[in-house]
Amino acid sequence: MTAELHLYNTLTRRLEPFTSLEAGHARIYTCGPTIYDYSHIGNFRTFLFEDILRRVLRLFGYRVTQVMNLTDVDDKTIRGASQAGLSLREYTDRYAAAFFEDLDTLRVERAEHYPRATDHIPGMVELVRRLGQAGRTYRSEGSVYYRIATFPGYGKLSGVRPDANLAGARVDVDEYEKEDARDFVLWKAAKPGEPAWETELGCGRPGWHLECSAMSMETLGESLDIHCGGVDNIFPHHENEIAQSEGATGRPFARFWLHAEHLLVEGEKMAKSLGNFFTLRDLLERGYDPLAIRYLLISVPYRQKLNFTFDGLHAATQALERITNTLRRLAHSPASAGVGALAPEQVAAFRERFRAALADDLNTARALAELHDLLRAANTALDGGGISGTVRDDLEQAIAEVDAALGVVPTAAPAATNGDAEVAGLVEERTAARAARDFARADAIRARLAELGVAIEDTPHGTVWHRKSQ
CATH class of the missing domain: 3.40.50.620 (HUPs)
Incomplete structure (x- = not known):
């Protein structure tokens, strides 16, 4: 209800x-x-x-x-x-x-x-x-x-x-x-x-x-x-x-x-x-992500005083990275063959709790906490039995609702672009080396990818990679 x-x-x-x-x-x-x-x-x-x-x-x-x-x-x-x-x-x-x-x-x-x-x-x-x-x-x-x-x-x-x-x-x-x-x-x-x-x-x-x-x-x-x-x-x-x-x-x-x-x-x-007076432009000139600034400024319910700190801004950046990483894993992990490890009822319950938080005088702190609980459940499922195609659709709708209400969902970086042929080739080579148990070669390729600014993640459903933020 x-x-x-x-x-x-x-x-x-x-x-x-x-x-x-x-x-x-x-x-x-x-x-x-x-x-x-x-x-x-x-x-x-x-x-x-x-x-x-x-x-x-x-x-x-x-x-x-x-x-x-x-x-x-x-x-x-x-x-x-x-x-x-x-x-x-x-x-x-x-x-x-x-x-x-x-x-x-x-x-x-x-x-x-x-x-x-x-x-x-x-x-x-x-x-x-x-x-x-x-x-x-x-x-x-x-x-x-x-x-x-x-x-x-x-x-x-x-x-x-x-x-x-x-x-x-x-x-x-x-x-x-x-x-x-x-x-x-x-x-x-x-x-x-x-x-x-x-x-x-x-x-x-x-x-x-x-x-x-x-x-x-x-x-x-x-x-x-x-x-x-x-x-x-x-x-x-x-x-x-x-x-x-x-x-x-x-x-x-x-x-x-x-x-x-x-x-x-x-x-x-x-x-x-x-010396603690900041316009938005002051923070942008210091290199801070505007989405992290938005996240921090809405993270405390509006009727409570908000203590803006640079540690808090760093924490907001990390929170956005957790959202981005989960979205990336979802985008580049295949759907499970069976029912998967995340039930549709879990996503439906999240949407009810998320709306209830916002219905309580715009309690953004509770709403964000509910979002991160959902992301943890999604990551646990991806580490285990995966997520079915139907539940993936439910998740996409739930995340879209979060973004419509809070405006803090980052756009996940694509796993590859037209200019990433070298990276894709190295990832395939590393996958083959691991399959052949040539772990020295696999580690060397991981190091080379790191030099190229690429992070990789081995999942039960294959290797997912992305370029690290600068």
Whole structure:
């Protein structure tokens, strides 16, 4: 029996069975990057959790519409563009392109929509207008603020309750701490040297929190199924989104709120001052496999802190090698003549356990453990009575399901290519030498193959070889 998908809802603080507002269609909004620099591995820990979420939803039969915004106007992007001497669009375009390259490198599936804030100014202005009609805004010095005292539900996501003594106090920056909970800016009055738009609200630009409320409702409707981000988004960003969206519509904004925990590096918070700040590109320049990076970043369930270490990255590389080696053995070992040593019930039971792990709030650690248990069983069978053709087909389907859900199955290197005639000949010669019990000659050929960068494995079903990774 297929498990029912359960997700931990930050809003209700409990694990809940997931159902969508529209039958069979899951609508997700995921807070994307602020495109002022290259995204770091902490960002990608969150983006990969969201990638797993959309993949698992599809595994459980949902059609998925995902929206991920690109913040291309805020305090950081404006400051960066000014320092670079570029227009805001020129400056952010380079980092938007880099972000998409990084997504592809990490096998992250593309969302259906990537709205950029600067392309949706009219929708933001309209949202502020609606909030004004509802009596939730006021003006001061050319800017428009949200009066949080008008929204009794403020704090229901984060638990932050504004101090009554701060009534009427305002905050203009995009990011601030819980003790600074107060009226926040929706529309910022224009400042010299900053990009601005002439609108009915006056000349200015949107506040960061406004951008996500407007773009999510414009693309997914006034109520959506899931809103995601990192735990650092809970306050103030997501709390303010709820106040804006529900304050304008009177309807629940998002039914489920999911948040990924922080990433640590070698046990410490990642910071440039500590020398442990890494972008994806930093790791690639050091020669690390992007698939190993993906494996490590999804290996810990998203609601637990992930301690990124280089030992852990090495372990992820070894885990991928175990997957590759098993797939290679399967591909190049003949099917057993009889029923074989791996029963179809074992593969079916794996698929049930794998789905149950992911149904338990996307428990990737359990899912990966189930995968490696299956691979061990397959290797044991190959060492013994082999695997029948029917069960091989079952295994291929199971591995394809794993890859569809987790995206970490390597492509097994072929046993031979057109340029490998010398290697194939040496392998055949070694097989003949072993059959003639000329073990000295067989060992000499093995040594020669090693010099050529070739590893061989003698199995009950013949010799399998592959070129060793560099």
